[in-house]
Ligand code: PEP
């Protein structure tokens with residue numbers, strides 16, 4: 001059970017202290033207080049943990065200082081959508097809104113290779129009116145002899161160029177807690193020209209110690225990718241690890257499942273789960289058509305499979321798109337075969353716009369019926 005206190009009863013107030021005293025006297029119930037600092041106001045939530053079944057909602061609701069009471073199901077206590085749950089389904093980061101009602105495109109390099117390519121990529125984004133990107137510095141690779149990413153060496157120029165081209169948020173995978181510090185240091189040293197969304201890749205979805213470390217910091221939001229060989233429930237629980245450690249600014253990423261049943265795509269596209277994740281949780285949902293499809297194959301109608309699959313996710317209400325581009329895909333050090341060409345960026349953005357408009361029309365139609 002979660003109690004949301006009235007704005008006039010924040011932590012430190014007399015009413016709040018009396019409320020905590022009352023709750024403290026309840027048998028077999030522990031409390032945990034969480035404060036959510038939004039742009040407009042701070043919301044204080046008191047989590048009641050333990051034998052809450054015996055508590056009467058109406059009794060708790062009538063206590064002084066209580067605004068609302070939400071009875072949570074066992075699953076996804078913090079990030080879940082519970083009955084009568086009107087907690088927000090969005091957050092803001094570096095001037096960008098991430099919610100179940102927005103759509104942000106993160107087009108960029110799977111792996112940073114040269115400064116010149118980062119410059120070309122970011123300039124193209126600015127020319128297309130985009131202000132988010134993806135840039136891989138730390139690459140988890142299947143083969144130990146493959147390029148592992150430039151690591152912290154590339155961060156200064158990546159951040160500087162992002163500032164130059166008005167990029168507000170860079171999705172960047174981290175595979176070790178040390179990477180957080182390296183990112184923080186490089187941001188500090190370059191004067192914070194941009195923001196970073198920490199990405200947990202599919203190979204680390206259940207790296208619980210990494211999740212706890214990333215969850216304990218409040219500076220950066222997190223993109224958690226679904227594990228490629230585990231159930232949706234297990235991946236959503238992984239997201240809950242981040243929230244239970246303290247960070248609720250989490251976007252959930254669908255990137256396809258590893259099975260030959262999806263052949264000839266690299267992974268079995270799972271964007272049918274966009275509405276499912278939005279129903280079960282309050283997280284915005286990201287789709288990754290690049291790692292799902294994994295090729296530049298084209299359908300007979302002239303559209304790349306990647307365009308079709310992106311549209312499927314967007315038309316179903318996806319909130320973020322993570323997509324690989326490269327100025328010279330043939331020379332990319334990672335995932336070149338699935339990278340879209342710079343000349344395709346404007347087309348991609350326009351095509352996404354059509355799918356988003358269709359989604360908005362579908363929502364409006366559903367409201368009418
Ligand atoms: C990536 O986005 O570069 C990546 C490695 O993705 P995933 O973790 O989904 O394989």
Ligand code: MN
Pocket residue numbers: 110291334335
């Ligand atoms: Mn990749």
